Amino acid sequence: MKKKLGCLHAHYSNITYIEQAFQSIDSIELVHFVDPGLIQRASMGADGLAFKVKEQLEWMESCHIDAILITCTNYIALLEEEPPKLSIPILKIDEPYFEAICEDEQPQMILFTNPGTVEGTMKRLQQYAKQHEKDIDVVAKVIDNTFELIMQGKQEAYNSVIFQTLHHIRGEQRKTSVAQLSMVEAAQQFENETAFMIIHPLKPLVKFVLGSIE
Known part of the structure; x- marks a missing residue:
């Protein structure tokens, strides 16, 4: 019997990336939930947004899914402020990504297009590295004036x-790695044309999800 994985996205474009990642996995059915308004609201301040994310996740659980995958780092950061008590696993897309980064001790750079996700992502990365006793040398770089596109x-x-x-x-x-799902298509194209390896959140994701809910 297929497991239903509810995916919470901040933008509709992320659906395609997740669908492509799991297209050959017959044991999982994807159910997508999208709330782009939260990112717009976050740009004006995070007050009260943690409750909104908690409310959204509780709604998703009521839709009879087996696990939730959060694909937005802003959502993940807000989730930690007011974690919901759910009966199903909550999977965070950045955790297997952080694991991949922490496996390499050489200097690294993480690219972002959305400056609003940098602080939360880097803070969680440092916390993850500390919890797993990893020494990392990682800097963040924002590609300015791009996320609007x-x-x-x-x-x-x-x-x-x-x-x-x-x-x-x-x-x-x-x-080099790219932190956001919206950057994956360009990263994959660059990797295919140059054979220059780019780390991105989708590479370790499927194995992580299967190990968590199957």
């Missing part, structure tokens, strides 16, 4: 900026 539905322009940025920083002495 994906929010406006300009996917090709968005991918092009990320692709060009990856080319530009290729010579730097740091291993």
Whole structure:
């Protein structure tokens, strides 16, 4: 019998990435929930948003799913402020991603397009590394004036900026990763064309989910 995985996204574009990642996994059925308004509201301050996320997750649990996957780092950070008491697992997309980063002790750079996710992601990464007794040398870099493109539905322009940025920083002495699902398509294209490995959240995700709910 298939397990139902409820996926909470901050933007509709993330659905495609998750669907592609699990397309060959017959044992899991994906059920998607999207709330782009939360990201817009977060830009004005986080007051009261933790309760909103908690409410959303409780609603998702009532839809008879077997586990919840949160694909937005902002949601994850808010979740920790007011964690709900659910009877099903809550899986955070950044945890297997952090594990992949922490496995490598060489200097690394994490690229972002949304400056609003940097602080929460980096804080959680440092906490994860400390909990697992890992020493990491990681810096964050924001690709300025880019996130607006994906929010406006300009996917090709968005991918092009990320692709060009990856080319530009290729010579730097740091291993590179992209932190957001919306950046995965450009990262995969760059990796395919250059054979330059880019870490991204989808690479370790399927194994992590299967190990958590099957």
